[in-house]
Amino acid sequence: MLTTTDPRSGVSAATTIEPTPTASVSVIAEAAAAAAASLSWRGRAFRADLLDAMGTAVERARTELVAVADAETGLGPVRLNGELSRSAFQFRLFAAAVREGSYVEAAIDHAADTPLGPQPDVRRMLVPIGPVAVFGSSNFPFAFSVLGGDVASAIAAGCPVVAKAHGSHPRTSQLSFETLAAACRTAGAPAGTVGIVYGQQAGTELVKHPAIRAVGFTGSLGAAEALQAAIGTRDEPIPFFGELSSINPLIVTPGAAAARPAEIAAGLFTSYTGSAGQLCTKPGIAFVPDGEAGDALVAELATRTTAADPGILLNARIRSSFDDIADRLRGAGAEPLARAAEPAADGGFTVPPTLLETTAVAMTAEVAEECFGPLLVVARYADLGEVTAAVGRIPRSLTATVHGEPTETDVVADLFEALAPFAGRLVHNGYPTGVRVSWAQQHGGPWPATNSQHTSVGVTAVRRWLRPLAWQNAPEAALPRELRDADAGIPRRIDGVLTLPV
Template identity: 60%
Template sequence: MTLLTTTDPRSGETRDTTIAETDDAAVDGIVRAAASAFEIFRSSDRAWRAGLLDALADALEAQRDDLVAIADRETGLGVPRLTGEVGRSAFQLRLFAEAVREGGYLEAAIDHAGETPIGPGPDIRRILVPIGPVGVFGSSNFPFAFSVAGGDVASALAAGNPVVIKAHGSHPETSAATFAALDRAARAHGAPDGTLGIVYGLDAGRALVSAPELRAVGFTGSLSGGRALLRLIEQRDDPIPFYGELSSLNPLIVTPDAAAARADAIAEGLFGSFTLGSGQFCTKPGFAFVPLGPAGDALVAGLVDRAEAAPAGVLLNERIAESFGQIRARLVEAGRARIAGGGADAAEPGFRATPTVLELDVADVTAEVAEEAFGPLVVVARYSDTEDIARALAALPDSLTATIHSQPTEEPLTQRLTRVVLPRVGRVVYNGYPTGVRVAWAQHHGGPWPATNTLHTSVGVTAIRRFLRPVAFQDAPSHVLPEELRDDYRGIPRRVDGVLVLAG
């Protein structure tokens, strides 16, 4: 039996835990338990399932202080940030509970039998149903909101699927404590055995995605890690959906008038955004376009001054710290980027990086300078003609977000830039910063490859759509139909003979 270790990133000190790696036989048993639970859980009453989600949120909040203390020891993210993240996790569980009660996510539709312009038509009724046990890989940078208590887990449960979580190696004790709190709450609510499961270790992750009972995988992590899991899924006898959030540069564009009007304010906001969480956010603006000239110079100087005055930030683990230093060196060597500010190696113990501003000419923007550096680094490309931005963007990989800072005097330019970035991202931010991802009905957190490999979102209510599949019933007797498709049911919004009929 191999016990896992945990490392305090502030000091670099590693110690043993009491958590053992999960062997293949144990993974098999956990996934089989999830498959057995699915037979019960998929037909659970929506009100009961919403109550389960509320109970999980209550459990998180009841254990908030203990969970935050453990996570702070393993991640170095700080008590305020982690306290807010537990609150975010509880909020999204409750938001999914509201969605389950409301029922519109089922997309229920009824077309009664009758004459149509192309002849007689049968009775057709369509609804979304749960797909089966879901595997979720926790992320390193969000030990709660994208891990054991994260959005993938919440949305899969809301859809009616049991979940098996692969704990992230950077915070095993946080994962174990969070799982224990959720599992107790689920059992107290009456959830069947196997509704929630957890596995530990790299080999356990490989076994999990290969388990024949698993029906989908949610993943937040590196592009290389996502590719490795995709290869395993492709080797299955029945490849399953893989929903991966993988890599993103998130370009930010500053127009000439915006630079002239508020250079220092943008410098302050951009610095805060690319260094938030020590730059370890998937939505970090890692590439900025700033105009040449005095206003742009002032903006860059503001970034440089802040970078040179800032202390080193704590990185989550040794692998991230080593990778950050290597990528920073490659960007300078390969892409004619120059260190404009910061960039000194941290002398403190543990895993740390100082904020770094790299600067280059827009003509030198190539694929070689388009590598994501997971940490506090931004590449600033200086341009004289806004038409150069479109050419440079073509050299960058597509992203989760793009941001445009402009002025009301630049409406045509803002429209043109919107048309340029829209095919390349899943969210466009105006005069703000992309590192805040609101959990809401209208949110979309996704983007073209390599940001994600899916058209779906992993944040917000519509994330539930990933873990459902459509089924149509043709000329079905009423007693075999789901309750929501029967004629006399009025509890959810439905489209009946082409007309949207609200609940009630």
């Protein structure tokens, strides 16, 4: 049986959940494959209704879901209720996007005489790639796990999903799956639309199964490399979309440090300690100018850190890794700056918020190692040229943030231009730990932040689970509704002209 652990106390308890044997993984994957054609060809209206039903089911199960997740993650009801609301919202947002239809990129080129001579009728749109394996993350038991955006976007695309439950919250994963499965039954979805497997070996077998056509993953580089190695043993390769590691540099300009030292320190403290620093968008490095203004900002940040409560980490591995990485950062030249009181020895996975300090000139990739937990490296600089040079020496990220003043618009513009190659989202006068779920969102970045050009948050996350397909001189009866000449009720490009629904 699998166990579940309360991170507040470190006490483990048995569950009724067993690791999924290889034979059962195959049965679940084949059920997803059997559901794929039906889920795709039932059409967008059915999938939109299914997504709405999933959102409603999540809301109805809120009380039980939050209670179970809190016991397994220690994230607290406030954070978990907010995250669950995000999950329900994601299902409904994708339902609206499916009804709107532009995501399929429908294009029609009628047969015509052209400068190259007579040309055939060609029609193209994006179609489902097939069953998707989704690996839940430790730090988001709802929004990046069984009830998360990878699952919602795959269903929106028309792809059945097999989730791999995360070992840190198996009961939450089980209840989440049961919630979605009930919604599928209510909506009349084909059997196999959603499935779940438990255990590390089951996850490995899942990505190797020929029925699985793509993988979504949020987690560590090491785990990603192991899964990619397993995928490499397949006869036919499949895409692996991984969100992996991010340091998320934050830059405070001289003007901002002078104008808002206490305000920026307060916001930065909340951003690097929120959810005990266990967010992929947590700022891990803050570049602060030398001089009195920077000194005041750093002093306020240190005061807040020293007075902070311990953070509760999700599992023993993350707890051990926090100490190991902090030691490596100090060994690489980051000096201790401030640290909260040591937590009581109660057996839980708690750590004190920690500040380290270095300079932009001394910044190296070794000092920029991602630390999952409430740790921040402050890098002091004499001029912004030192900052842009330092950013070029550290791993690329999901985000990069600049705090500047209205009198520094040219400075901010220059910094954004310099930062653009190194991040997937540029933030101005804010904090990267707030991620809006919307059409315009980009949650991805250059390697090692992710290994793809796609987002895993927002509507265009659906693009990962689609492939282009063209029909040439096809009879209308053989065409999907979106490509028939009659108005399909979605935006389409017809003979090169973007045409909106009437």
